[in-house]
Amino acid sequence: MASESKSQTEAPYHEDIQGSETLVEYPVTKDSDPPSLSDEFPEGGLAAWTTVFGSFLVQFSGYGYATSFGVYQDFYTQHYLTKETSSAISWIGSLNMFLLTAVGLVSGLLYDRGYFYHLMIVGSLLQSFSLFMLSLSKPDQYYQIFLAQGLGSGIATGLMFVPSTAVISHYFRRKRTLVLTFVASGSSLGATIHPIMLNNLLNGTLGFSNGVRASAGLVSVLLLIACLCMRTRLDSPTIPVNYIAAARKCIRDVPFVLMIAGACLFQIGFYFPMFFLQLDSIKHGLSVMFSFYSLVILNAANCVGRVTSGFIAAITGVPNLTIVATISCGILNLGFIGLSNLASATVLGVIYGYFAGLYIGAWVPLMADLTPDLSELGARMGICFCMSGFGILIGTPISGALLTSNYTWWIPSLFSGVIALAGSMMYIIMRLMLSKRGQKERGAQLKVLENHP
Numbered sequence: 001m002a003s004e005s006k007s008q009t010e011a012p013y014h015e016d017i018q019g020s021e022t023l024v025e026y027p028v029t030k031d032s033d034p035p036s037l038s039d040e041f042p043e044g045g046l047a048a049w050t051t052v053f054g055s056f057l058v059q060f061s062g063y064g065y066a067t068s069f070g071v072y073q074d075f076y077t078q079h080y081l082t083k084e085t086s087s088a089i090s091w092i093g094s095l096n097m098f099l100l101t102a103v104g105l106v107s108g109l110l111y112d113r114g115y116f117y118h119l120m121i122v123g124s125l126l127q128s129f130s131l132f133m134l135s136l137s138k139p140d141q142y143y144q145i146f147l148a149q150g151l152g153s154g155i156a157t158g159l160m161f162v163p164s165t166a167v168i169s170h171y172f173r174r175k176r177t178l179v180l181t182f183v184a185s186g187s188s189l190g191a192t193i194h195p196i197m198l199n200n201l202l203n204g205t206l207g208f209s210n211g212v213r214a215s216a217g218l219v220s221v222l223l224l225i226a227c228l229c230m231r232t233r234l235d236s237p238t239i240p241v242n243y244i245a246a247a248r249k250c251i252r253d254v255p256f257v258l259m260i261a262g263a264c265l266f267q268i269g270f271y272f273p274m275f276f277l278q279l280d281s282i283k284h285g286l287s288v289m290f291s292f293y294s295l296v297i298l299n300a301a302n303c304v305g306r307v308t309s310g311f312i313a314a315i316t317g318v319p320n321l322t323i324v325a326t327i328s329c330g331i332l333n334l335g336f337i338g339l340s341n342l343a344s345a346t347v348l349g350v351i352y353g354y355f356a357g358l359y360i361g362a363w364v365p366l367m368a369d370l371t372p373d374l375s376e377l378g379a380r381m382g383i384c385f386c387m388s389g390f391g392i393l394i395g396t397p398i399s400g401a402l403l404t405s406n407y408t409w410w411i412p413s414l415f416s417g418v419i420a421l422a423g424s425m426m427y428i429i430m431r432l433m434l435s436k437r438g439q440k441e442r443g444a445q446l447k448v449l450e451n452h453p
Contacts, residue, residue: 042233043172043173043175044171044175045171047171047231047233048171048172048233050229050230051168051170051231052171052179052182052183053226053229054164054226054227054229055164055165055167055183055186055230056182056183056185056186057186057222057223057225057226057229058120058160058161058164058186058223058226059161059183059184059185059186059187060189060190060222061127061190061219061226062100062123062127062156062157062160062161062164062187062190063100063157063161063186063190063191064186064187064188064191064193065153065157065190065194065215065219066093066100066153066157067097067187067188067190067191067271067299068190068194068195068198068295068299069092069093069096069274069275070195070277070278071198071199071292072092072093072149073086073089073090073093073276073278074279074282074291075202075203075208076089076092076145077089078282079139080140080145081142082140083140084142085405086276086400086403086405087398087400087401088142088397088400090275090397090399090400091146091397092145092150093149093150093275094271094275094394094395094396095150095154095393096149096150096153096154096157097271097389097393098389099151099154099155099157099158100154100157100158100389101158101385101386101389101392102158102389102390102393103154103157103158103159103161104158104161104381104382104385104386105243105382105386107123107158107159107160107162107163107382108162108166108379108383108385109379109382110163111162111163111166111167112375112379114235116163116167116232117227117232119159119160119163120160120164120227120230121227122159123156123158123159123160124156124160124220124223124226124227126152126153126155126159127153127156127160127219127220127223128219128220129152129156130152130153130156131149131153131212131215131216131220132213133152134149134212134216135209135210135211135213135216136148136209139208161385162381162385164183164226164230165180165183165364165381166377166381167230167232168183169368169374169377170232170233170234171233176365177310177313178310178314180310180361180368181306181309181310181313181361181365182307182310184306184309184360184364185303185306185307185361187360188299188300188302188303188305188360189299191274191295191299191302191303192299192300192302194215195278195292195293195295195299196293196296197215198211198215199292200292201214201215203292243382243383246379246380246383247383250380250383253370254433255370255430255433255434256370256380256384258426258427258429258430259367259370259427260384260387260388261423262326262425262427262430263384263387263423264387264388264391264423265391265422265423265426266326266329266391266423266426266427267388267391267392268392268416268419268420269329269330269333269395269399269415269416269417269418269419269420270329270356270395271392271395271396272333272336272395272396272399272412272413273298273332273336273349273356274295274298274299274356275396275399276400276403276412277294277295277298277349278291278294278295280336280339280345281294281339281345283407283409284339284340284341284409286341286342286345287342294345294346295349297346297349297350297353298349298352298353298356299353301350301351301352301353301354301357302353302354302356302357302360303357304354305353305354305356305357305358305360305361306357306358306361307357307361308357309325309357309358309361309362310361313362313365318362318366318369319369319427319431319434320431321358321362322359322362322363322366322427323424323427323428323431324355324358325355325356325358325359325362326420326421326424326427327421327424328351329352329355329359329420329424330418330420330423331417332348332351332352332355333352333413333416333417333420334413334418335348335352336348336352336416336417337410337413337414339409364381367380367381391423395416398412399412399415399416
């Protein structure tokens with residue numbers, strides 16, 4: 001079989017938003033034969049599942065570590081960067097999360113050109129280096145922490161995030177949504193375990209420097225295992241995806257543009273609980289021990305949400321699940337205004353974590369559903385992550401500024417809730433557009449059948 005037949009550009013099926021399957025013609029070259037379905041999507045096997053495990057570890061060590069910033073937010077505010085405002089400190093975490101998504105524009109392009117292993121190795125080394133440099137940062141030296149944790153670690157995780165997710169499409173089509181939700185659960189499991197470890201290390205006998213070194217060592221080992229596990233299967237496209245052409249297609253694809261706009265607005269308010277819940281609990285007089293585990297409770301529920309999102313999406317459809325999850329998160333953000341005791345913090349943390357997990361678990365599958373040509377999936381993921389990342393970048397610093405030094409919690413809670421609900425409205429409009437498009441396509445198919453019985 002010619003190498004062209006195994007390229008990433010030759011997806012035999014496209015799964016639309018209703019879950020139906022439409023046969024897509026193969027681009028057959030002069031000397032090639034159409035590949036079989038089993039050749040294109042093995043739907044399992046040793047190489048497939050070790051790659052899935054490696055992607056899981058990347059999410060655990062990258063996205064999972066980044067979303068544990070609430071521990072650092074609390075520690076920096078109270079002990080290590082006491083001269084800085086909550087807004088200034090949250091810029092460290094927001095830049096980290098922004099770069100995690102925005103660098104996907106570059107890593108997606110390089111992934112499409114066959115540089116998967118280069119991205120994973122460089123990203124792993126940079127993540128390890130950045131965390132060990134963070135351990136050398138001194139108290140009240142804001143720029144040192146900003147460069148190591150905000151800039152260095154953000155670029156590192158950004159290099160790995162899109163490739164480690166997109167490589168799953170080499171092995172799975174029917175099971176893709178389910179497998180992607182399992183991979184995504186790695187980040188929420190990481191965001192559950194890392195806070196436990198960091199809280200005990202930073203506030204224990206080891207202190208900041210040795211505690212960060214211990215966590216850096218764990219992350220380095222896990223990333224090494226991930227690099228050894230993951231393997232690509234398909235050849236890179238003979239003609240790489242043109243990002244400018246892909247961007248033009250995205251602009252003309254109204255539902256995809258609405259998805260990006262919805263993600264950007266929603267994520268302005270989305271990370272407020274993840275960054276501030278632990279500090280919020282402490283400032284409301286809850287026990288220090290419970291406050292340390294408040295993020296663990298939220299992220300454990302987040303993990304359950306991500307795992308179950310694949311099963312729920314199979315029933316409701318990915319767009320519908322996204323709408324329900326975003327509306328719920330927006331309302332729960334408003335509910336944080338009423339956080340005052342242990343019970344309210346626990347209930348809000350569990351419910352918000354679960355719906356946040358549903359949203360994150362459905363996000364990448366939604367991009368795949370809205371990508372008619374899977375050879376452009378890396379490009380579209382990069383574009384979407386980059387554009388929506390601006391919401392992550394500005395969201396928590398705005399919330400920190402609204403919080404002020406007096407810790408007026410209802411103002412950032414109200415802001416986060418309203419802006420998240422605005423994002424959910426964009427998703428609703430996207431869904432309506434998809435319904436109209438589906439009706440037009442079904443009408444066109446009926447006309448063809450009538451003309452060619």
